[in-house]
Amino acid sequence: MDIRPILSTLRRHKTASALIVLEIALSCAIVCNAMFLIGTRLERMDRDTGMANDEIVRINTAGIGTDDNAAAAAKTDLAALRAIPGVKFATSTNHVPFDNSSWNSSVSIKPDQQIPSLNAGVYLGDEQLLETFDLKLIVGRDFLPEEYADMESLQNDSSIPSTILTRAMSEKLFPGESAVGKLLYDTWGSKPIKVVGVVESLIRPNDNDGPAAAQYSMLLPIRLANGRFAIRTAPERRAEVLKAAVAALEKTNRSRIIRDQGTFTEVIDEHYRQDKAMVWLLGAVCIALLVVTALGIVGLASFWVQQRTKQIGVRRALGATRSQILRYFQTENFLLATMGIVLGMLGAYGLNQLLMTYYEFPRLPEIYLPIGAVALWLLGQIAVFGPAKRAAAVPPAVATRSV
Secondary structure (H helix, E strand, C coil), X not given: CCCHHHHHHHXXXXXXXXXXXXXXHHHHHHHHHHHHHHHHHHHHHCCCCCCCHHHEEEEEEEECCXXXXXHHHHHHHHHHHHCCCCEEEEEECCCCCCCCCCCEEEEECCCCCCCCXXXXXXXXXXXXXXXXXXXXXXXXXXXXXXXXXXXXXXHCCCCCCEEEEEHHHHHHHCCCCCCCCCEEEECCCCCCEEXXXXXXXXXXXXXXXXXXXXCCEEEECEECXXXXXXXXXXXXXXXXXXXXXXXXXXXXCCCEEEEEEEEHHHHHHHHCHHHHHHHHXXXXXXXXXXXXXXXXXXXXXXXXXXXCHHHHXXXXXXXXXXXXXXXXXXXXXXXXXXXXXXXXXXXXXXXXXXXXXXXXXXXXXXXXXXXXXXXXXXXXXXXXXXXXXXXXXXXXXXXXXXX
């Protein structure tokens, strides 16, 4: 098809054409970045915790006054929890992921290292920590009984003999090598800590250092008496076990206060609540922009069909078929959409640079640009189809009556 008549028509309607081009460009720039943001949020919410999410409940408590033998009290608490019907494993830990508590440590692979190799989330627990979290040990071994120590005893002797790392952390520290048997140096003491095992995955308790460091976690064999408990049971028995666990803890210490309780899935849902809201908001913005753009194309195309009724009738009288008239308007829309998409891609890149500069936004992957372009091309063709079909239906007799 010869596009010169189309270009001539567009030049005669510069203002209307420019408005449609700018509308498409704005939609392209915003939609590309919005789709990227939605993708990153969905990817973030789909992160593997490494744990049995739907089998874990947690209870955070606080006591009134001081306990002269907190370690013995913690053992009594754990014995009571493990005796509850339906409890598979129970441990006292410093936190579960996303539970408004975060222990972190700088880690180095050399004793005199000036800049740490990385920063990792730290999990403490007793002999049932791995089983309670359902962590998958892929290399090495679990902690030995003699490697466990009470937190109170570390005040006199700060040495920790061993640690277990996640796969991501071990590969970062020792790329291409096995981490088992290697020594680490951290803020827990002057003596090195030996790596004895590697688990497949365990998400760190916070979002420090960005997505790349989400799996930098380490476990230490330290028994706690801090009143934080994690319990593993069957998914369908979580409510029953949680109620029984609270009653058991209140029975062992009547001056205890239950500060927080619930399932681990509830903790996850609360942690990602803002991400879910952001996904819905951005999705609504994208839909609204695309609807407005489509309505603009429909409105302009309908206006042009009305303005060019005589021209269309003359073309029909001179032998133009319906398909040729339809193709004429579709080609016209394709050219406008193409100009808008080119400007929109430049705008998407510029908007992304602005977000990267002021909001630590990640770089927009190039794949989102062609996806946005194809979406807007299809939207334009669908939007213009109705007016173009009405234009193609104009009978040749219209030209005869109008001339």
